[in-house]
Amino acid sequence: MLALDVGGTNMVAALFAEDGEDPVALASGPTPASRGPEAVVEAGAELLASVRSEGEDHGVEPRRIVGVGIGVPGAVDPARGIVFLAPNLRWRNVPVRDLFQRRLDLPVVVDNDANCAALGEWWAGAGRGSSLMVGVTLGTGIGGAIVRNGRVLRGVSGAAGEVGHVTVQMGGRLCSCGNRGCLEAYASGTAIAARARERVQEGSASSLTEMAESDPGRITAALVTRAAARGDALATEVIEEAAGYLGAGLAGLVNILNPDRIVLAGGVVQAGDLLLKPVRAEVRQRAFEVSSEACVIAVARQPELAGVRGAALTFRREVLEGHR
Amino acid sequence: MLALDVGGTNMVAALFAEDGEDPVALASGPTPASRGPEAVVEAGAELLASVRSEGEDHGVEPRRIVGVGIGVPGAVDPARGIVFLAPNLRWRNVPVRDLFQRRLDLPVVVDNDANCAALGEWWAGAGRGSSLMVGVTLGTGIGGAIVRNGRVLRGVSGAAGEVGHVTVQMGGRLCSCGNRGCLEAYASGTAIAARARERVQEGSASSLTEMAESDPGRITAALVTRAAARGDALATEVIEEAAGYLGAGLAGLVNILNPDRIVLAGGVVQAGDLLLKPVRAEVRQRAFEVSSEACVIAVARQPELAGVRGAALTFRREVLEGHR
Numbered sequence: 001m002l003a004l005d006v007g008g009t010n011m012v013a014a015l016f017a018e019d020g021e022d023p024v025a026l027a028s029g030p031t032p033a034s035r036g037p038e039a040v041v042e043a044g045a046e047l048l049a050s051v052r053s054e055g056e057d058h059g060v061e062p063r064r065i066v067g068v069g070i071g072v073p074g075a076v077d078p079a080r081g082i083v084f085l086a087p088n089l090r091w092r093n094v095p096v097r098d099l100f101q102r103r104l105d106l107p108v109v110v111d112n113d114a115n116c117a118a119l120g121e122w123w124a125g126a127g128r129g130s131s132l133m134v135g136v137t138l139g140t141g142i143g144g145a146i147v148r149n150g151r152v153l154r155g156v157s158g159a160a161g162e163v164g165h166v167t168v169q170m171g172g173r174l175c176s177c178g179n180r181g182c183l184e185a186y187a188s189g190t191a192i193a194a195r196a197r198e199r200v201q202e203g204s205a206s207s208l209t210e211m212a213e214s215d216p217g218r219i220t221a222a223l224v225t226r227a228a229a230r231g232d233a234l235a236t237e238v239i240e241e242a243a244g245y246l247g248a249g250l251a252g253l254v255n256i257l258n259p260d261r262i263v264l265a266g267g268v269v270q271a272g273d274l275l276l277k278p279v280r281a282e283v284r285q286r287a288f289e290v291s292s293e294a295c296v297i298a299v300a301r302q303p304e305l306a307g308v309r310g311a312a313l314t315f316r317r318e319v320l321e322g323h324r
Numbered sequence: 325m326l327a328l329d330v331g332g333t334n335m336v337a338a339l340f341a342e343d344g345e346d347p348v349a350l351a352s353g354p355t356p357a358s359r360g361p362e363a364v365v366e367a368g369a370e371l372l373a374s375v376r377s378e379g380e381d382h383g384v385e386p387r388r389i390v391g392v393g394i395g396v397p398g399a400v401d402p403a404r405g406i407v408f409l410a411p412n413l414r415w416r417n418v419p420v421r422d423l424f425q426r427r428l429d430l431p432v433v434v435d436n437d438a439n440c441a442a443l444g445e446w447w448a449g450a451g452r453g454s455s456l457m458v459g460v461t462l463g464t465g466i467g468g469a470i471v472r473n474g475r476v477l478r479g480v481s482g483a484a485g486e487v488g489h490v491t492v493q494m495g496g497r498l499c500s501c502g503n504r505g506c507l508e509a510y511a512s513g514t515a516i517a518a519r520a521r522e523r524v525q526e527g528s529a530s531s532l533t534e535m536a537e538s539d540p541g542r543i544t545a546a547l548v549t550r551a552a553a554r555g556d557a558l559a560t561e562v563i564e565e566a567a568g569y570l571g572a573g574l575a576g577l578v579n580i581l582n583p584d585r586i587v588l589a590g591g592v593v594q595a596g597d598l599l600l601k602p603v604r605a606e607v608r609q610r611a612f613e614v615s616s617e618a619c620v621i622a623v624a625r626q627p628e629l630a631g632v633r634g635a636a637l638t639f640r641r642e643v644l645e646g647h648r
Contacts, residue, residue: 075614084614132480146580148477155582156456157618166576167610169494170569179610181572245494248505252490256470256580258479286491286503290399290408294481 001315002052002068002106004044005113005307007031008088008140011040013047014308015055015065019316021124021309025054037094044070045103067107069315071116071307072096075159078318081110088140109315114161115152116310117303118145121263123313125301130261134253135300136163138246138268141176142184146257164188168248186245189221189267196224196238206234225271236274243275247282254287254295265300272299325639326376326392326430328368329437329631331355332412332464335364337371338632339379339389343640345448345633349378357413364413365423368394372428391431393639395440395631396420399483402642405434412464433639438485439476440634441627442469445587447637449625454585458577459624460487462570462592465500466508470581488512492572510569513545513591520548520562530558549595560598567599571606578611578619589624596623 003023005012011031014023027050032039052062074086081097083089100108118127118135127133133147142164146153154160164184165177172181173191185191197216200208208227212218227235250262269275276297284292300306327347329336335355338347351374356363376386398410405421407413424432442451442459451457457471466488470477478484488508489501496505497515509515521540524532532551536542551559574586593599600621608616624630 144580153472153581155615155618156584157582157614159612159615159618160580160582162579162612162615165579165610165612166490167572168491170492170496170572172494177612248491248494252576253580255486255489256468256484256577257477258481258484260480286489288483288486288489288501290481291479291483291486294479294483 001066001312002048003070003308003312003315004048004068005071005116005311006040006044006073006089007113008033008073011044011047012304012308013044013051014305014312015051015060016312017060018064023051023305023308024058024060025051026308027051027054031089033089037089037091037096037099040089041096041099041103044100048104065106067109067315067319068100068104069116069311069313070096070100070108070110071113071311072110073113076110076112078109078111078158081108083110107319109311109318111311111314112145112158113307114143115145115154116308116314117265117300117306118147118161118263118310119150119152119313120306120309120311121265121300121303122147122150123309125306125309126263126298127261130259132257132259133261133263134163134257134259135263135265136250137266138188138264139266140188140190142188146259163249163253166249166252168245183245183249187242187249187268192221192224192238192242192268193219195241196235199234199238204234207232208235221268222270225268225274228271228274239271239274240278242268243278244282246275247279248286250279250297251283251286251292254283254291258291259295262295262297263300264297265303265306269299325390325636326372327394327632327636327639328372328392329395329440329635330364330368330397330413331437331631332357332397335368335371336628336632337368337375338629338636339375339384340636341384342388347375347629347632348382348384349375350632351375351378355413361413361415361418361420361423365420365427368424369427389430391433391639391643392424392428393440393635393637394420394424394432394434395437395635396434397437400434400436402433402435402482405432407434431643433635433642435635435638436469436482437631438467439469439478440632440638441589441624441630442471442485442587442634443474443476443637444630444633444635445589445624445627446471446474448633449630450587450622451585454583456581456583457585457587458487458581458583459587459589460574461590462512462588463590464512464514466512470583487573487577490573490576492569507569507573511566511573511592516545516548516562516566516592517543519565520559523558523562528558531556532559545592546594549592549598552595552598563595563598564602566592567602568606570599571603572610574603574621575607575610575616578607578615582615582618584618584620586619586621587624588621589627589630593623
């Protein structure tokens with residue numbers, strides 16, 4: 001079957017054999033978000049056509065392709081295949097399933113990208129074998145999904161897993177959601193970049209000034225991570241501060257859910273042990289011992305494949321097995 | 325069947341007909357916690373004997389009583405019926421199931437009291453009909469349990485539902501768990517009493533001073549609630565401040581789990597709308613709209629019965645139906 005992971009910037013398409021976890025063919029390209037849903041559907045369809053044709057070269061006949069699973073960064077009604085709201089794509093009430101079905105003449109299943117990514121890591125990544133996993137994506141924002149016995153816990157309106165919007169500091173920093181003190185305002189890539197920029201603009205010495213060519217506006221979380229890896233003190237402090245908040249947020253998840261695995265993904269995990277060590281220490285400090293000992297905090301193994309894997313698995317379950 | 329809800333101060337025993345949700349007989353008495361587990365078992369057994377004999381007067385024959393469900397305020401291994409740790413009872417590794425089984429000559433099932441109370445409210449209280457409910461008990465501490473389709477979500481070590489120990493204020497007030505900034509340190513009965521005491525000791529004018537006979541040490545959450553109900557400004561402020569933190573904590577739960585019901589229990593809910601209004605407003609403000617609209621925040625309907633109801637239901641499922 002086919003799978004498409006639609007990101008705010010890039011899309012990944014993949015072809016999977018019936019029950020394979022590794023794609024037979026893979027392709028990626030930019031998401032033309034600014035040109036509207038139809039342009040995104042067209043670009044996605046072209047990517048899917050390319051992996052389909054590559055698959056043919058590998059002996060996967062087109063008639064054996066039974067459908068498409070699609071992950072979209074937004075609030076999705078999986079039953080109707082409608083994306084209510086996808087801020088990064090500037091979509092509102094887009095009938096993604098129907099648009100793709102008409103274009104491809106194949107059954108389509110649509111789900112939220114964080115759900116797909118968590119499910120993909122559960123299936124064939126750092127969540128393998130977990131009976132209760134929380135996937136947390138640290139990127140522009142912070143998203144997440146809870147996977148229990150291989151099924152996404154969706155909540156009553158399909159909106160569960162918004163782990164970035166838990167309050168860790170009442171009256172604290174302003175979050176993209178309009179509230180103050182959310183975890184996302186402290187530990188997302190955006191928050192890390194903003195904090196480093198603030199510190200540099202306040203006049204703190206850092207190699208970031210040079211790396212950003214004296215324009216603090218050019219400081220990104222990736223740049224902060226690189227500077228920290230090279231031993232920059234300010235960058236290290238900024239990462240450690242974010243890790244403290246992230247650890248507190250994850251400790252809350254550990255106390256509420258008592259999972260056996262937390263799988264971290266997204267650009268911010270590039271910081272590696274610089275982030276992970278203080279995160280793990282904070283969780284150990286704050287969570288109940290029995291729960292903290294039961295929970296492994298790991299980094300996503302193949303985040304670049306997790307989204308398409310999860311989308312493919314969602315399609316398989318929903319269409320081929322008749323349930324999700 | 326019989327049920328016993330062991331509290332830190334009092335115990336409630338009840339007799340239920342096979343599938344009745346209302347007890348046929350009910351009795352309560354003090355928990356002799358200071359005299360050790362054996363004394364508590366003996367006192368519990370006597371209470372159970374009294375409801376059994378009252379049941380006989382109502383036509384429930386002793387031979388129809390098939391077993392006992394017991395709720396205990398601590399960390400429980402339900403499979404072995406052992407209480408690892410119950411701070412309020414000063415218990416550690418107490419084989420509660422075996423002790424009661426020997427004394428009563430009946431099968432016994434033991435579970436955590438917060439799990440039992442949430443299950444009881446789901447079964448026959450404010451959680452009736454909910455497909456995903458969070459029960460939150462606001463007392464000396466803050467405990468909780470998640471009930472999904474009528475089953476307690478226990479987590480991988482049976483420790484899920486510790487909703488009082490999520491960080492709402494990094495570096496904030498010291499919590500009983502040793503960390504700083506937990507919800508429990510802001511919205512438990514203990515926290516409300518401590519905050520009011522602080523304010524009075526700082527010299528703020530309040531009718532609490534007179535109500536506590538000029539001894540701030542005598543200020544309790546119940547007293548603060550009574551003062552607030554009579555219009556005392558300081559008491560009202562203290563309750564509203566606690567409500568703000570509680571709302572932030574619950575908004576986090578709403579964003580993580582997307583439940584259809586949160587059922588609040590414990591002494592603190594005596595404050596009624598004075599607490600509930602600002603709690604609901606804070607949740608509406610902080611949680612995602614779709615999730616906040618899907619979630620009713622209610623007060624436990626029969627908290628005095630919820631514990632024994634849940635204990636009875638747990639016994640029924642585990643022993644009579646062979647699963648929990």
